[in-house]
Amino acid sequence: MKAQTRSLQQHADRVIQHVMSAGADPSSSVVHQSWARCVNDYGLDPGRPRPARIVTSDVLRVHQDAADELLNVARAGVTQLYQEVAGLGYVVLLSDAQGVTVAFQGDSSRYAQLHQAGLYLGADWREAHAGTCAVGTCLHEQRALTCHHHDHFDGSHIHLTCTAAPIFDPFGQLMAVLDISALGAPSDRRSQNFALHLTQLYARLIENAYFWRRYQHHIIVQAGESRELVQVAGQYLWALDSEGRILAANTSARALCQRMGGVAVAGGYIEENTANEGSLARLLDCSWSEMLRLMGHSPLDIRALSTVDGQLLFARMIMPPSPRSQAEVLAKVSPEAAEPDPVREAPLPLLDSLAGDDPAMRRTLTLARRLCRRPVNLLILGETGTGKELLARRIHQSGAVPEAPFVAVNCAAIPETLIESELFGYEAGAFTGARSKGAVGLIQQADGGTLFLDEIGDMPLSLQTRLLRFLAEGEVTPLGARRPHYVKCRVIAATHCDLESAIREGRFRADLYYRLNGAELLLPPLRQRSDKAYVIQSALHQVCEMRGRTSLHLRADAMSVLLAYEWPGNIRQLIHALAFAEAMVEGDEVTASDLPEACRLGGHAAPAKVSSAAGVLGVPHLLDGPPILADRRLGADRSSCSERLPDEGELLKQTMARCGGNISQVARQLQISRPTVYRRLKKYGLGHLHFA
Template identity: 45%
Template sequence: MTSLQSRHIDNVYSITTGAALADPAASLVHKSWARCVRDHGLDPSRPSPARILPAQEVRAHQQQLEHFLRAARSGMEDIYRRVADLGYMVLLTDAEGITVDYIGNPAWDDQLRKAGLYLGADWNEAHAGTCGVGTCLIERQPMTCHQTEHFDATHIALTCTTAPLFDHSGKLTAILDVSALRSPEARESQHLVRHLVAIYARMIEDADFLRSFRGHWILRLGSAFGLVDVAGEVMLAFDEGGTVVGANGGARQAFAGRALGGAISEWLHMPMDAIWRIGNGGASAMPFAHTVLLPGGGEYHASLLAPRVRRPSVATPAAPAARPNDRLPPLERIAGDDPQMQKLLAQARRLVDRGIHVLVEGETGSGKEVLARALHGASGRAAMPFVAVNCAAIPDSLIESELFGYTPGSFTGGRAKGMKGLIAQADRGTLFLDEIGDMPMALQTRLLRVLSEGEVLPLGAESPQRVDIAVVAATHRHLPGLVASGRFREDLYYRLCGAVLKLPPLRERGDMRYLIEGMFNEEAAAMSSPVRLSEEAMQKLLAHDWPGNLRELRNVLRLALALCSDGRVGVEDIQLQLPARSGHVTPANVARVAASSADDPDGIAATELVELLRRHRWHVARAADELGLSRATVYRHMKRHGIAPPRSRPLADD
């Protein structure tokens, strides 16, 4: 131990045992020293080497920041180019103080690793003592920990300047650190580096904000007239209906941490038309002539960034005009004035961003995924992935690896680099589990752990990874009946049905004209077809029973658009493939299936299934629809009971 280290240890002892720490004006460093002794149980006389985590643990920490790392890496590379010649390196840690990325001079690798300025280094204050990263995690503000301000004598040659990084929800996500193995003794030598780190921290946060809300309108406000279009200090993201869904760090500060939601016109105290005009200014000679006065004071220049969505490369002059409901919020678009749907949507709006899992019940084709996507689009997760999983369509042999993923070499035939599962792909977004009633029992147990613990364990992995997902499940089956027959876990059922939304079938809805017009316009726009729907054709559509619900309606409209001529869909173009029939999912059907399942733990009774198939002339899809089951499930029951169709007639599957 050097004499400098001995003097440093004596100094730490004198400060942490003195009365000076009772002074509220004590420095951040001295307060941290006290925490190290009092709360963390660290001993300054026992310096410890840098703690480096194994590669597998580091990967787990990196996976939790996968999306954020992309924006952060670009900022790290840019700041490193500016400070590398001065002997600095750059590292990024997660919210636990674990280094998940770093850039340094390869010639200094050994020295950097020994000093802990390396991938996998643990800079949490509880282990490393007072340091740039660990203390910044607690104080949550830019700071410099220079040389002998470190608690551990092992680190007193270092200088570390850090700034916290927050995601668009205001959650502390990472720490940006610029450090050097040696530097001038004067602390003032780090002032410029501190300003640089703070600037780049804000740039990384804003880059992540723009990426997260690239599908939304973004209002950028800046004090510099000519820079607001590229460097907005205050940014608000809002949807087509004008509801604020995101705020960057500058906006959270400017609006005093106001909760998300509400109309942007209310936030700014200006009419919505005036906000839309900001976007139109891009074609003028002075595109940033718009100014906004914030409620708390301060005048800002404004710029409006349109959603970055994929649009057709060529717009045809005859394309249908935008519909009035195009500007409605996601949940408002899916229904007209039908009382049942308006009651359901009112309930759905109250569930958005409340952390409650939702179970959607409804007949096949009634729009369960449409509702799930609308819930996602109305939430603060709208810019993140929406991952849909059809639990009945994935083969039993693949569903586990598809859902949970696997590591390299987990099994023969797997991808050489492993695979990220669908649950992990939905991290920070929404996971939609369609046909949840058809999920095998073994997988139900694993899914329950995901929902209860918030973590997923890929096949072959030794440690789980954290996931943050909103879950919407859907079924056209009677889950309580499956629970009663022991074919669906009761604890999983109650975990999924935090709230239950029951979609009415099309034949019970009173907004059919709204649905037909909206879907017809969508399909016409997709075909770039300037076509109108005749009133006679509309009346024929309104009179139909729609046993296939929205899915059948869309297919009929697509066919009509393909068949029509002279820019008009007439009654002769409406081809209804199936007549109205009574084989819908009804409470009586559900009760009958549940009762037969109770008598036969393996599924539907063989005699009942044969009778049903005969009645439908061995059309499996129609039999499945009446039972409220998927086609794949009916096939499984037929195989289990050894049921085969008559040889004179092939098994119908359409």
């Protein structure tokens, strides 16, 4: 007894000494600030323990009636949390915003001890009465915390360990505090770290359950950072009206909105039952009508959306249960009800089929839809294998004259000595070896249609000047000709190189860059796309069509491998891998063992990063695997880039040695053209290796 009294006195002395020396220093800990409030604001004495205050049954009933709506959903959470911690000696308390415990779960065999300690139904844990404690201090601070042993102000509580987390309503107002407490625990406060995380988890579960109940007759958008878990553990919740305006949001969603700066939700930004000017479309990079089209049909439709600052979220929309309410909302996307949308009034399936719900691709395709029938030159940027030529072809096919010619030119594959005659054509006898009747250049062949200049960054400077003149004046003068030919075509250029760096280094003309860059279309690498599963299935369908298969599907383990792999060669490498699997599979089901070894092992080379006007692009390094698994092309994709492959010349030398100098074999192994091999040999001074 004397030891207990001495311990209480020592605790009281320590509290008073700290308060007298530090006062209410705002830089001190939460506990020490609470001690200062207890002494200075509430007039409490740590040396005079106060008995636990348990309100009468009538007062308790008043508090429970006021919290009835919350208790309807919270009781299940309190019971489930108690089942998790009961074996460790904890009890669970749910206190209202006044600090009175309105729900309680504990060991019935210890009710007398728990009642005496205040760990009981009806206990009042406000700081003004109980001093520093988890519930009371959590009410004041409105954040989760642990009050462990001597953190308590009142000496009669120093044997307790208590952890509490706040529960907020959909407008950011504190509704309740969830607490787990034990009569005894190890002295080290780190023993309560897990208790803090667990209490916070259940506080959020109760808060979200209350949100769902409160707004069950409204549109609810649920979002999270994982597509697989969003239905069961969506982090963000918004309640919306039929116009997409935010009516309410849970704690995580409010924090996200406030971080975006200006989307008005709760916490002093909106009030209940008032019109809110903040809309979810302002937060997410997607119009309200587009959101309804993407998600408004089934709660199972989980779509990738991005916030205005680029954070990727996966979301689903739950419509109100009333059929009439659903009809009113979905009417917003009908041509009669919705505002005119020139992009969507005429669907363009050839473009739309290039992506699923990836936000970056959706932005690119939206821009492509708007520009496909406009005489605007386009510049497509993207890593090797991302589908730049395919996008260019789809833009052409979706244009006003899809039957017009589409002429593709790989500026890196044509020998430098021939590129001028290939592009601009020539008259009969213009040079030695010229055709007797001359030849029409590729630019002139594109008259009335589209000229696609792939790897424009590899075009020699001398040709850039002539191309610039064509773009400025619309006329082409073939070699040996005296009069120009007028050509009208749209030019789409593409590159994986950083043209801005090439301009600074004098390798690319700035005036040509701006002539070509009427608009930039950026293709993200496959590893960054949120619709990777859609791309994989589309590529599988393409492979099946090429091989004449009617049915072929991926087993779950194969899909998991393909989703996990980083694809440095992007979609081109994916198609090679699926073609390999199609050749290996014995039935109609592709398993992980049918995939290339590089995919199964997850081996990849990290791409080098270069900047571009539209963002950051990566240039893939070479893989160590066979050509079918990797894009090992040299000049066709990499010459004249600011980021060169340091082992490009060495690889060419080794391949020449393996092939005995046979240029055809070298070209096949490296998947490049013979002229490109000659150009690379000259570039690296390896011409002496050519003896076949």
